[in-house]
Amino acid sequence: MQRLVLAAVFSLLCFASARAAGFSDWAAIVVAGDNRAHDGSPAEVFDNGRRDIANDLIALGFNRDNILQFSVMPQNHPGTQQTDQRDIASALWDLSSRTSAGCFIYVTSHGAPGGVLVDGSLWAPDKFAHAVDNACGGRPTVVMVSACYSGIFVPVLQAPERLVVTAARPDRTSFGCGNTDRYTYFDQCVLQSFSTAASFPDLAAEARACVAAREKQMNATPPSEPQIALGATAAIDLPRWR
Numbered sequence: 001m002q003r004l005v006l007a008a009v010f011s012l013l014c015f016a017s018a019r020a021a022g023f024s025d026w027a028a029i030v031v032a033g034d035n036r037a038h039d040g041s042p043a044e045v046f047d048n049g050r051r052d053i054a055n056d057l058i059a060l061g062f063n064r065d066n067i068l069q070f071s072v073m074p075q076n077h078p079g080t081q082q083t084d085q086r087d088i089a090s091a092l093w094d095l096s097s098r099t100s101a102g103c104f105i106y107v108t109s110h111g112a113p114g115g116v117l118v119d120g121s122l123w124a125p126d127k128f129a130h131a132v133d134n135a136c137g138g139r140p141t142v143v144m145v146s147a148c149y150s151g152i153f154v155p156v157l158q159a160p161e162r163l164v165v166t167a168a169r170p171d172r173t174s175f176g177c178g179n180t181d182r183y184t185y186f187d188q189c190v191l192q193s194f195s196t197a198a199s200f201p202d203l204a205a206e207a208r209a210c211v212a213a214r215e216k217q218m219n220a221t222p223p224s225e226p227q228i229a230l231g232a233t234a235a236i237d238l239p240r241w242r
Contacts, residue, residue, distance in 0.1 A: 022239030027095035028067040033109025035072040037179035049187035089131035096135040103136035111147025129156040148173040160231040168224040199240040
């Protein structure tokens with residue numbers, strides 16, 4: 001019995017070590033792009049998602065020092081920087097210069113057919129993709145855009161070494177950005193999938209299924225239909241955490 005207990009402990013320690021090694025040298029940017037609900041009233045929904053996504057990354061083994069968070073109201077959220085397109089792109093470049101593994105980018109905000117809202121202006125897909133290309137190059141990369149119409153980002157971001165996940169089709173809205181919501185539907189599904197998924201591709205698939213079920217339950221129509229683009233190289237190279 002003692003031998004079995006020791007073996008189980010050793011297995012858990014090896015798992016924790018492997019998990020930390022898998023992401024400890026990754027660069028991560030997590031952005032709350034706005035601080036308003038869909039009706040324009042103040043809301044913490046995006047900052048809630050931003051904060052808890054970052055916490056889950058740390059739990060996966062990401063180095064806290066290699067995770068930068070951005071908020072529209074950094075004075076209300078210690079540890080965050082001011083949300084700004086140029087500053088985010090610059091920070092991602094700086095992070096990629098001091099890390100040598102992969103990149104993780106998560107943006108949660110409102111969206112429109114022209115891009116994702118970042119502190120009052122739309123970050124267009126081509127400019128967003130340029131920032132990711134410039135900083136992350138051919139590294140294994142996970143990009144997640146949680147916003148209405150966010151499927152517009154897939155064509156310009158997809159690449160063999162990337163997993164691109166969006167909260168909606170290019171022509172669909174997503175749900176859950178009211179002033180009484182804790183998270184958007186997509187953010188909540190991503191957060192709850194961290195504990196059951198074994199990798200980012202798994203997490204993307206579980207989150208998509210979760211969103212579909214939640215929308216059906218809430219009679220939210222038309223369905224947002226989150227998009228997933230998994231490159232062939234990323235399917236092999238992205239680390240697993242269990």
